Amino acid sequence: MKLAIYDLDDTLLCGDSEFKWAQFTVKKGFIAEEVYIKEISQFETDYRSGNLDFEAYCKFLINPLVGKHINEVKELVREFISEYKDQLIDQLTYDLLARHENDEVIIASGSLDFIVEGFSEFFSVNNTLGSPVELDQGLVTGNLGGTPTFAEGKLSAVSKWCKEKNYILSDAYFYTDSINDLPLVKACKNSIIISPDEKLKNYAENNLLEIIHR
Secondary structure, eight states: OOEEEEOIIIIISSSOHHHHHHHHHHHTTSSOHHHHHHHHHHHHHHHHHTOOOHHHHHHHHHGGGTTOBHHHHHHHHHHHHHHHHHHHOOHHHHHHHHTTTTSEEEEEEEEEHHHHHHHHHHTTOOEEEEEOEEEETTEEEEEESSOOSSTHHHHHHHHHHHHHHTOOGGGSEEEEOOGGGHHHHHHOTEEEEESOOHHHHHHHHHTTOEEEOO
16 A cells, blocks of 8 residues: 655645634634734744744744643634635645545644644544644643654654554655655655745756646
């Protein structure tokens, strides 16, 4: 059985789930709108320039949930997906999943683990990797619970998962849109690039990788 690895945001999804999640937390009254607009704009600028403090970004997203039980958070994620699915899911989402309907599939994303798990549940995908949120007796502490699954962190987490499941990483199919995933792209000879940023587009063209435009 083949292994297919999907990045989530702007790859399997046609948008950024965490930006939409932040909007959702504003609508729910978990964070003041003026704080959200100021902070998220700066994070987006930093991300586009390649200077994102990823841990600080994760903590910004986690902070409105401090003290909530993980079961409540999971229920909120189901509500979020129901409300935003038409903005985040398109035909290409299902076309990409259909490519590997008979293969082992994992969604590996830098997004917070409960968001990744929520979309994986929605798509009936059993395997997930996301940036771990720390829990204390089931309650969100506001901290990360380990290394974010971002850039080299994603490669490390996926490599560990493949070793545990007896998959050869280099033989896997990997789908992504972002230059931040270049370490994993280099590790997977069957990488497929989805509407990439300019840096990843240049790398894909120079290395004859398949490019799919959304």
